[in-house]
Amino acid sequence: MTSALPAPVLRVSQLSKAYNGILALDGVDLDVRPGEVHALLGGNGSGKSTLIKVLAGVVDAEPGAVLELGDSSQDLHGWTSDKAYAAGLRFVHQQPAVFSDLSIAENIAFGTTFPKNRAGKIDWKALNARTADLLELFGVHAAPTTPLGALRAADRTRIAIIRAVQDRDDATSGVLVLDEPTAALPAEEVEHLLGSLRRYAAAGQTILYVSHRLDEVLSVADRVTVLRDGKKVATVEAAGLTENDLIELIVGRPLDRIFPEQVEAPASDVVLSARGLRGGPLADVSFDLHQGEVLGVAGLLGAGRSELLRMIFGAYPVEAGTITLGGRAVRFATPSAAMAAGVAYVPEERQLDALFQGNSVRHNVSAGSAGAYFSKLVFRHRDEQRDTADAVRQFLIRVGRDTQPVETLSGGNAQKVVLARWLRRKPAVLLLDEPTQGVDIGARAEIYTLIREATRNGTSVLLVASDPEELAHACDRVLVLRGGRIAADVRTPLEAHRLTELINAAPAAKETV
């Protein structure tokens, strides 16, 4: 670092963080210069969000990590959210905690305090006046009393940003950290938000910007830091970079050994097919799933990947279109109807949608199938125990006793419990939504081996994953979902680079692959 460059306003050095002995961050350095927009990039599990959480004081770093803010130097081990706030760090998270029923003024006031008159009553006049000033400053054209829900998506995010930075008179101090602020925004709203970020940066605000969308990063960022597997890959000037350069940095070395060998492209029968499927974010989706195939579904957050799986499983309303399963037209009204027809579904949110906290591993494995052990008014607990023991062995679940509550398991093992629940039913179609989220790399390999095994036994798999790397390795074929349609059907050779390009391409573009 030459002396000509401005001193960093925020510098992190030697930041490590381990979860259960697995390093999510491994000696990461980061320096952010005053007044720049600094982008933080990396795939899923690269440690981006852990880094942000450490800075926010939500997650404690391992000892030895140092945070320098201007002239002061602090230990990040024992860093708290109060200290982060006092130090001028402001955070706007992916789904900002805004209250859509309340007015803009109220939403902003929650960031500091409500002004009160002498009697202790909220001084609405003062609050609305202050809010109007802030709105003008940030270029939001709305009255302070407007309910937040009435605003466009980009403006809602702007309100969250205003709330975060409102009490700092001096825009040149501190750092504004934005965690994927555009993830939930429709494409046309993104440009509006980026415009105000550029203006804000030009006024001297330092911004740390986390995003998946490479075009965005290239259009707003001055410099880019790329993380991969918890390590810093590089910090580079954004000027002159292309999306391909970034992909190169993000994806890095191949991970072939993690994934089982791909089988020859199956030329077998169609098991499940969809024609003109519409509903939620999906406009018109058609595809065929073949016997024994692992068919990937790629797309950005909000592209409707999860909704597609849920539609097939009878857990999301289908507005139009047909689904054919094993030659018969089906439209399942409930998950139990889908299950009866041999469909299985592993949801994305393991904790919220799949696990039964407080219930034992055994009960979690046989959830939904308990009826199979009940005959002649007797519950065959021993049969259930034997089957669970088999499942624990077959699905490589590391557990002491099957009476252990399921929440004592690690993420990978809990996910294997959910997989075991479905795979032992020998489903015809297995719908998987981000099956390796929050799963360490070892268990991830095992999970993909189990999925491959299932396909050899006749199961066909529809796999949703955000990581292009993972899709490229685990799938025989990948559908790219964009703008509510299948924008591309990618066959061999599957490459993470190509998938990343296709996923991030402008929604209007049509690909023929």
Add this chain to the structure above:
Amino acid sequence: MTTTPDRSVVPDTMPAPRVETPNHVEAVTGDAPVVPGGTGRTRRGPGALAIGFLRQYSLLVLLLLSLLAYGTWSRTADVFNQAANFQNIAGSQSVLAVLTLGLLIPMISGNLDLSIGSTAGLSSIAAAGAYADAGVPLIVGVLFGVAIGALVGLVNGLVVTRFGIDSFIVTLGTASLILGAVNWYSKGNSIIQGIPQEVISFGGGLTFGIPNLVYVLVAAALVVYYLLEQTPYGRNLHAIGSNKAASRLVGIRVERDTCLAFVLSGTFAGVAGVMLLARSGAGNPQVGSGFTLTAIAAAFLGAASFKLGKLNVPGTLVAIFFLAVNITGLQFAGVANWISDVFTGLSLVLAVAFAGILSRPKKAPRPKADKTASSGEPARA
């Protein structure tokens, strides 16, 4: 574990690290168990086994110790040790126990039924009224009382599941509604005429020295235990109570099962109502609703023993008799009446807190030794 960075650079003045649970990556976000803790630990040794036993059966041990204490204490022993005393306790608690057992069914599915007490009162008045005003045969009166309870449960269940209203609110409403209806029908007077003698003598009678109502209680306990622990339906209720969304996604019919849970708790309240009529020999509009809070307290107290942190049948029974034995004993000892309410309240809070402390992981908050704090023990995976 070998990959964690060197910790030797930690300065002594470091603030205490926050305590993190071993599996904090997958930190529990679902509904907390009724009692903190649960049955988590797997490590066992002779000491741990003893602790584990005490933890699980502390309330049972306390019940036995109480029986011993009142049986030997000079101020109570004379009256307490008489067979009539035990018969009286068992008989009088049977009504509450049947009510509480029924309550367990919706509670396990994550719902509360605050109307059970009023429903029992309604069933008792309804059966009494059927005998007194319509002169129905013996069995018809009994069935009518039970059916009224089931009907109330059905209404509760339908409102909760069809309109998606919190069961707390719905059953609070029906509880009050029923109370009003009962007072309107009875004009606040007990129905004492026309109750068949068979009903009254059954309620007050003994078989083999044991009150008849205790046999009803035993049957109810077996039915509820079987339902909750030995049928797929019970398994589904546990699942719904743990995670409604996940239950739907494994094909459980959440609405139907939840509705049925209310029908069952109403039915048991109906049974309890008829038992009430049989025991007191009159349909009294004033009793019934008073049972609700005691039943809820007993259910929670029961969750502090046997299956720790979970509502369960044996724990509930022990809890009810623990409270009854002590309240009776204290009354014999001549303490004031208000003591019984204080005792119930204290037992509930202390027992639940105690079960929580005992089932907390032993290694927990020693922030001084930094080695165990943030890296934690390896996942039990």
